[in-house]
Amino acid sequence: MRILIIGGHGTIGKKVSAHFSEDNEVLIAGxxxxxxxxxxxxxxxxxxxxxxxxxxxxIICIAGEAKWANFNDLSEDDFHIGLNSKLMGQVNLVRLGQNVLNPKGSITxxxxxxxxxxxxMTTSAAMVNGGIHSFVQAVALELExxxxxxxxxxxMVEDAYEKYKDYFPGHxxxxxxxxxxxYVRSVNGKGNGEVIRIYD
Structure with missing residues (x-):
């Protein structure tokens, strides 16, 4: 397969890219x-x-930003960071990406x-993530x-544990x-409209 990975050099992206590169042509965007x-x-x-x-x-996207701050410190512009990047950025990848995918292709x-x-401090990030979950379930009904x-x-992934552990007590x-x-399940499986949760 020809697989495009957006964010393929990041903490998670480099591991995902290395795996898929073993048997596929992997292209990385960043x-x-x-x-x-x-x-x-x-x-x-x-x-x-x-x-x-x-x-x-x-197409795999492992990119997107959102502002982390206390709710009372978040401005409307701060919320728009997550809305424009992680939410609409990924929505637009689906909107445009479907046109370059071969039949039976996948977007993750x-x-x-x-x-x-x-x-x-994650009000904005949580909101955006939840929005994407709903988007995936809905758009799966309409893609051709x-x-x-x-x-x-x-x-929280183990490779980022030292950096973020204080934000996730007990996780x-x-x-x-x-x-x-x-990601392997999403790309190589048959599931559609799924939120693949890996929490423990």
């Missing part, structure tokens, strides 16, 4: 490096990327445990050419192999 440069907040940037990729069998988006089990779309929602770090398998 904001600052990769085979293609893309800013998912900018729909014209997404469009230009897909003009260059050619036809694909799978990324959310996280905050949609179901938020912690302090047997294209599938799912979301992988992981807990168990998720082994990277389990996280990678979530």
């Amino acid at each position: 904001r600052t490096n990769g085979d293609f440069l893309v800013d998912i907040e900018d729909i014209s940037s997404i469009s230009k990327m897909f003009e260059k990729t050619g036809q694909l069998d799978a 988006l990324t959310t996280g445990i905050l949609a179901d089990d938020p912690v302090v 050419n047997e294209i599938r779309v799912n979301a992988v929602s992981s807990g 168990n770090p998720i082994p990277m192999k389990k996280v990678v398998n979530g």
Whole structure:
């Protein structure tokens, strides 16, 4: 398969890219490096990327930002960071990406445990993740050419544990192999409209 991974050099992305590279042609897109440069907040940037990729069998997005801060400190602009990046960025990847996917191709988006089990300072991120969960379930009913779309929602991954452990008291770090398998299930399985939760 030809697989495009947006965010393929990040903490999770590099492990997912390494796995799929064993048996597939993997193309990596990112904001600052990769085979293609893309800013998912900018729909014209997404469009230009897909003009260059050619036809694909799978698209995986492991990118997107949201502001972490106390609710009373979040401005409307702060909320728009997550809405423009992680939410609409991934929605627009589906909107445009379906046009470069071969029949029976797949799109995998990324959310996280905050949609179901938020912690302090994550109001914006939790809202965006939950929105993507609902989007995936709804858009799966309408995509044509047997294209599938799912979301992988992981807990705090072990490779980011030291950085984020103080934000997630009592949470168990998720082994990277389990996280990678979530993406494998989405790409190689038959599920559609699923939120693949990896929380323990």
